[in-house]
């Protein structure tokens with residue numbers, strides 16, 4: 001199995017040394033991720049592309065490679081190729097026919113060939129011969145050189161023949177660690193998840209900082225979404241997840257600060273604490289999901305007052321984005337379902353929040369605030385390697401590993417999304433498997449028969465553990481995890 005990975009054009013436009021450095025970063029990111037699952041993965045850097053190969057041709061492995069190549073930053077697109085040897089032009093046509101027959105039915109097409117090495121035909125001969133043959137022997141609607149519906153790509157390299165079978169669009173952006181590290185402030189909402197995705201895509205190793213306002217259930221929710229983002233888009237590099245116990249700060253604000261000023265003051269306190277966390281980790285920029293005008297604390301005046309408490313750069317990737325566009329992106333990248341399950345945990349929602357905070361007034365309110373609390377909560381912060389999220393969940397939830405261990409009153413509950421279930425249904429030796437996608441558990445788990453114990457199932461066992469923790473936290477004792 002072979003994939004040709006085209007590096008994002010913005011990387012290719014850089015000077016030779018930067019281009020080489022970024023290309024090597026992409027090569028090593030891909031190697032890191034692919035080798036974790038497939039020891040046969042080979043990732044070879046050529047000047048304008050990366051060639052990825054493996055000897056494990058199973059469907060499962062092919063799907064894994066496709067997912068990695070679609071979700072790793074720095075890739076423009078990747079081509080999946082069918083690799084073989086050939087004897088002459090007719091042999092190439094005979095091999096191409098079964099590969100493209102179904103694809104061409106009813107469509108206009110053209111053949112584009114690239115050739116390298118000594119052959120007794122040119123690439124134009126190849127295009128004509130194979131194009132003519134496919135036109136005659138398939139149900140194609142004809143050859144069309146300009147704007148055809150399908151372009152068949154064939155490469156001949158010495159004695160090797162490569163038939164491109166599929167093209168997968170990549171994320172674009174820069175390879176991971178191509179830019180400096182950032183600390184993303186994660187509330188679990190739509191905005192902070194999308195802004196974190198954008199900094200990941202741009203090549204910044206994105207660490208997560210969470211201010212806990214809503215107890216353990218809030219923390220589990222934010223851990224799930226952070227872990228999901230890291231695992232899907234940046235798992236080539238280790239990052240930190242920092243959880244700061246922010247309830248003492250909220251309590252102090254509620255007690256000392258005028259109601260209308262609380263929103264802006266809370267955000268200023270978050271920026272002060274985040275600055276200290278970033279300093280501790282040697283990170284030079286913060287990231288938030290703020291967008292002009294979205295809520296009262298996000299007017300230009302208020303954002304500017306929030307900015308002024310720190311010298312650390314605050315990146316706001318969504319600053320002029322519309323809410324609907326943000327939600328659409330969240331859906332596309334897979335974070336929307338998580339964000340929907342996380343309630344707004346804000347302990348300081350004002351009745352009449354100010355949209356035009358006045359510096360002097362804010363400072364007068366903050367003068368009543370015990371600033372040593374910021375140092376205290378930062379000191380008390382829990383800084384963990386994001387991979388520990390999976391390990392920690394493992395320790396707190398009991399596993400059921402084999403069908404033989406399943407008791408009579410236990411039911412397997414498949415919590416994968418509908419698409420995943422349709423692609424690979426879970427079939428367990430005659431046992432009943434119920435399905436409830438993870439994003440419905442929060443609201444609908446209580447509607448299930450509570451005399452039964454539910455064994456949550458997902459592909460890798462991480463989400464099922466975190467969801468089990470979440471349900472246990474909500475007071476359900478009848479939850480375990482099924483890991484066949």
Ligand SMILES: Nc1ncnc2c1ncn2[C@@H]1O[C@H](COP(=O)(O)OP(=O)(O)OP(=O)(O)O)[C@@H](O)[C@H]1O
Nearest residue numbers: 185186187189190191192209210211287288289290
């Ligand atoms: N509890 C929190 N922990 C960490 N960061 C937070 C927290 N609450 C808010 N933030 C940061 O502040 C930004 C603005 O939050 P706010 O709640 O005002 O707006 P929002 O539009 O609801 O954002 P989001 O959709 O990300 O929750 C968030 O995008 C996030 O970066």
